[in-house]
Amino acid sequence: MPSLRIPLPKNLARLIASFIYQPRVTYEFPIAMLENGRKSLHVLPDGYEYRLATEADCAAIATLLTADTGFGTWTAERVKSELLDRLIDPRAGAIMLYKGTPVGCGFVTDASTRRKRVAHGMYLYFTPAHRGKKPVTHYGVYQTMAVAADLNYDRVIGESDPWRFSVLLLHLSNGCVPLKNSLYSHIQWFMIERRLRPALTALAKRQARKAAAN
Ligand SMILES: CC(C)(COP(=O)(O)OP(=O)(O)OC[C@H]1O[C@@H](n2cnc3c(N)ncnc32)[C@H](O)[C@@H]1OP(=O)(O)O)[C@@H](O)C(=O)NCCC(=O)NCCS
Numbered sequence: 001m002p003s004l005r006i007p008l009p010k011n012l013a014r015l016i017a018s019f020i021y022q023p024r025v026t027y028e029f030p031i032a033m034l035e036n037g038r039k040s041l042h043v044l045p046d047g048y049e050y051r052l053a054t055e056a057d058c059a060a061i062a063t064l065l066t067a068d069t070g071f072g073t074w075t076a077e078r079v080k081s082e083l084l085d086r087l088i089d090p091r092a093g094a095i096m097l098y099k100g101t102p103v104g105c106g107f108v109t110d111a112s113t114r115r116k117r118v119a120h121g122m123y124l125y126f127t128p129a130h131r132g133k134k135p136v137t138h139y140g141v142y143q144t145m146a147v148a149a150d151l152n153y154d155r156v157i158g159e160s161d162p163w164r165f166s167v168l169l170l171h172l173s174n175g176c177v178p179l180k181n182s183l184y185s186h187i188q189w190f191m192i193e194r195r196l197r198p199a200l201t202a203l204a205k206r207q208a209r210k211a212a213a214n
Contacts, residue, residue, distance in 0.1 A: 018182060025168075025188050026179040029121065029156040031149045033175040038146040042135040050139050053093040053105065055080060060102040061095060064125050070161060071123065083107045088119050092147040096126070096140055103130040106140045108148055111157065119148035121158040124167060137170060162188045169196050173203045 008016075044050060053061060058076035061083070065074040086109040087093045096104035104126035111120040121144075126137060148156045158176070160167050172178070178189045193200075 020182060021184045022182045023161075024159050025162045025185060025192065026157060026159050026181055027168075027171055027176045028179055029145060029148075029158065029171070029176055031153075031156065034142060034146040034149045034156060037138065037142040037174060041139055041142055044139055045133065045135060047099045048136055048139075049097040049100075050094055050143060051097065052090060053084060053095050053107075055084065057095055057102070058084065061105050064095075064102060064105055064127065065123055067127065068125055070164075071125070083109065083122065086110055088151060088153070089147050092119075092144050094140065094144050096130070096136065098130060103127045104136070104140050106144045108144050108156070116154045117152070119145075119151075119153040119156045121145055121156065131166070138174075141170070141174075162192060165192070165196060168192055169199055169203075172196060173200055 058079040061079045062074035062076050065071045065079070084093055084107075088108050088110050092108035094106055095102050104124075106124040107122045108119050109122050111118045121141075124137075124140060126140065130136060145156060157179070158171060162168075172193075178185075178193075180186050180189060
């Protein structure tokens, strides 16, 4: 018996598939969280300098991003075309220096649709020696991301591999909202939240103690 095949246009098939499975998880940065985050930034520790990324930094940024094996291979040209040329504003791409050496970077690019202005946080990266220092990573996140709030973007979105627990902890502990935008994402977020629950609880307790002491 001939099998019954209903031809689906390729795009429709892809759309249906994306409702079921997406390999990466997505989260939203509420605008108020970005504004408050920027207001509560601390002075950077000695030796650190935050500055806007320019074309002259493309090679250094490529070296930083290539150091993360999950980000693929970067060249100065790729940094320019995929990141610097697509920034929502020149203030939305930055590098962090330590004693003059680039040690971190972060970008916000435009991913607007016909109906909504959407900003997309991209490629936050710090070298291992400069992680675990909240004032430094927070600077990297909020100085660039809050630019989307200044520009009245409707939504600010981020995306991550589900196994990148450090960045997920950083964002969830600051008030990011998980987006459950595919069937599989419900399972992914359940597993992420279960894995990060002890760290999130410890952080919340630490913050409450600090607030009570002030
Ligand atoms: C994302 C990044 C900037 C965050 O830096 P950071 O805030 O300084 O965080 P750290 O890397 O020191 O890790 C932070 C926390 O994650 C926790 N963590 C890491 N792996 C974990 C795991 N498998 N399970 C549970 N918690 C985990 C750590 O315990 C640490 O918590 P603590 O500081 O309360 O002890 C940095 O980790 C980085 O550059 N990573 C590589 C690039 C990357 O993943 N970028 C995001 C792309 S979407």
